Amino acid sequence: MAKKRLVIIGGGIAGMSVAHAVFDKAKDLVDITVVTKDPFYMTGPSRPLLLTNEQSYDRMIRGYEEAAAKGINFVFGTVARIDPAERVVEVVENPTRNPVTRKVTYDYLVVAPGVVFDGSSIEGYKENWYRNATVYEPGRVDVLKQRIWAATKGTVIVYAPKQPYRCAPAPAETAMAIYTVLKHRGVRENFRIIHVDANDKPQPPVIADVIKERYEKAGIELITSREIVEVGPDYVVLNDGEKLEYTILAMLEPNRAPRFIEEAGLGEKWFEVRSPQDLRSPRYDDVLAAGDAAKLPFPKNQEIAYESALFAANKLLEDLGAGAEPYSVQYTFVGWAYLGNLEGKLETESVQFGLNFTTKPPKPSKDPVPKRDYTLQKDRWEQSYLNRLYHPK
Numbered sequence: 001m002a003k004k005r006l007v008i009i010g011g012g013i014a015g016m017s018v019a020h021a022v023f024d025k026a027k028d029l030v031d032i033t034v035v036t037k038d039p040f041y042m043t044g045p046s047r048p049l050l051l052t053n054e055q056s057y058d059r060m061i062r063g064y065e066e067a068a069a070k071g072i073n074f075v076f077g078t079v080a081r082i083d084p085a086e087r088v089v090e091v092v093e094n095p096t097r098n099p100v101t102r103k104v105t106y107d108y109l110v111v112a113p114g115v116v117f118d119g120s121s122i123e124g125y126k127e128n129w130y131r132n133a134t135v136y137e138p139g140r141v142d143v144l145k146q147r148i149w150a151a152t153k154g155t156v157i158v159y160a161p162k163q164p165y166r167c168a169p170a171p172a173e174t175a176m177a178i179y180t181v182l183k184h185r186g187v188r189e190n191f192r193i194i195h196v197d198a199n200d201k202p203q204p205p206v207i208a209d210v211i212k213e214r215y216e217k218a219g220i221e222l223i224t225s226r227e228i229v230e231v232g233p234d235y236v237v238l239n240d241g242e243k244l245e246y247t248i249l250a251m252l253e254p255n256r257a258p259r260f261i262e263e264a265g266l267g268e269k270w271f272e273v274r275s276p277q278d279l280r281s282p283r284y285d286d287v288l289a290a291g292d293a294a295k296l297p298f299p300k301n302q303e304i305a306y307e308s309a310l311f312a313a314n315k316l317l318e319d320l321g322a323g324a325e326p327y328s329v330q331y332t333f334v335g336w337a338y339l340g341n342l343e344g345k346l347e348t349e350s351v352q353f354g355l356n357f358t359t360k361p362p363k364p365s366k367d368p369v370p371k372r373d374y375t376l377q378k379d380r381w382e383q384s385y386l387n388r389l390y391h392p393k
């Protein structure tokens with residue numbers, strides 16, 4: 001019998017988790033092709049530690065060669081369009097130099113391209129985008145780093161948009177990393193650091209009290225329940241009209257899934273799924289989502305992305321008639337948020353927290369005391385993902 005063609009959009013945490021999970025239990029039944037933008041992957045969670053020089057790019061980037069050697073196929077290019085009725089994915093290869101559009105056909109499609117950062121609703125964003133830099137993207141994190149290591153006085157504004165956005169604590173992690181660097185450089189007293197949050201408390205709510213306590217000790221000002229609606233050359237305007245001047249801006253733009261999802265009728269901002277356990281599109285049995293692009297009632301983070309990928313893999317294995325035991329999976333996680341170092345040592349301390357979504361209401365847990373050990377634990381956790389999905393280093 002001819003093998004089925006499984007195409008996966010996105011070679012990140014969710015996409016690669018689906019690829020390995022299906023390959024490992026059904027490689028004789030299915031040909032797997034991952035379509036992804038770049039011939040490498042850069043991990044997300046430790047990006048804030050680039051600011052404090054505690055992390056380096058070489059430990060964060062992996063190639064796909066080992067997964068290809070195992071038998072998973074790759075196409076490197078940007079997906080521009082999906083036609084679910086015709087079962088075709090349009091990929092633009094080499095988009096910046098010599099663009100070539102290629103059509104990839106499938107029997108099953110998994111859509112796992114993560115999020116995009118969309119500042120289009122913010123006035124002045126188009127003209128001033130380059131004045132902003134965040135920890136969220138390679139390149140931009142370098143810009144932010146250069147700015148916080150060079151500036152001598154002024155105001156730093158860190159911004160978190162309304163949930164859902166990728167990695168709830170990352171804005172607070174950013175504020176505390178910036179504090180740590182300024183303190184380390186002996187210039188902290190020359191700066192105001194302001195965290196503006198569109199949510200009613202810093203995220204995630206389970207550690208809001210720990211973040212607030214840390215901010216009080218660090219002298220970081222917190223403004224909640226207000227959105228940035230305009231960005232100027234050296235100021236932002238909030239939705240109540242207040243104008244705040246900045247020297248350094250670290251504004252996370254509102255998040256959404258890439259537009260090809262909406263254009264294919266698979267959801268508005270996010271990919272609509274039947275349920276968190278059944279990640280098929282309500283309109284197409286053969287199109288599934290996984291990871292941050294999926295509309296799930298949970299935070300957008302790596303563990304949830306991985307768990308959604310296993311649910312998607314189980315559905316595919318069932319449909320393929322693989323006869324294999326399904327992967328054992330539930331929505332629950334333990335994570336760590338970096339909360340800087342109050343003394344300005346470049347040794348970040350972290351708080352540990354967890355959420356279990358198998359109970360109603362979901363059960364939060366935490367150790368409220370930030371510890372250095374948790375930063376090291378988070379590093380081991382992140383490296384184990386990279387080793388498992390890409391290759392050991």
Ligand SMILES: Cc1cc2nc3c(=O)[nH]c(=O)nc-3n(C[C@H](O)[C@H](O)[C@H](O)COP(=O)(O)OP(=O)(O)OC[C@H]3O[C@@H](n4cnc5c(N)ncnc54)[C@H](O)[C@@H]3O)c2cc1C
Pocket residue numbers: 009010011012013014015035036037038041043044045046047048077078079080112113114115135136137166167170258290291292293300301302303304305335336337
């Ligand atoms: C700064 C930062 C800090 C974070 N901290 C944590 C943390 O502490 N704990 C935690 O659990 N999670 C954290 N996360 C979140 C975690 O990294 C994501 O939740 C996880 O990577 C989501 O997996 P994904 O597969 O959905 O997306 P990704 O891992 O981003 O993978 C998406 C892939 O799709 C590719 N792609 C995108 N668009 C296209 C396209 N049009 N065509 C082809 N390919 C495309 C991308 O290049 C990428 O390779 C953090 C993320 C960031 C950025």
